[in-house]
Amino acid sequence: MRNRPAVDANPDARAAIDAILDRFGSGALRVAASAGIRLVHLRGSEAYRDRSRALRRLASGVDDWPVPPAGLFVVEERTVYLRSTSPMTVAHEFAHALDCALGGGVYLSGVDPRVRRAFRAARAFITPYAASGLDEYFAESLRAWVEANDPRSPWPRATRARLRALDPAISNILESIFAYDLAA
């Protein structure tokens, strides 16, 4: 049984990815690994469609966007695909993966009434992106919980202290998830 998710990347990218994964703690990494979560870093000129059968089949076209996304999580493959290994990207996409692992293959954030209530009642969000949907709300809040930030991001820093101040409800939910579901 693996203790952490498989990472398919060259040594440098792998070190950067592992350092961010460590911020989630050994309990979270074990839960992700047992749910079959893995991470793939695209090499050189590789496109998402080169590595993901699902994205190829869905002809999703993300590779043809003017700026393809820095990372993606594909639920049906339980795989995080990364073009960038920046802390923000790795933490945000792994947060989606963890959301999926916690929900047993569907996003916990989509089915847990506590998360829905917190989202509806929220008066402020940790980043603008967190307001765009339940899954992004959960992922950005989780990124704040583990405090993974890019130095050059235009967004306010996502930290646990800011999250607690802005949104105590989601903070309490994450605290309970780490204490019970993701206990080390």
Ligand SMILES: [Zn+2]
């Ligand atoms: Zn996202």
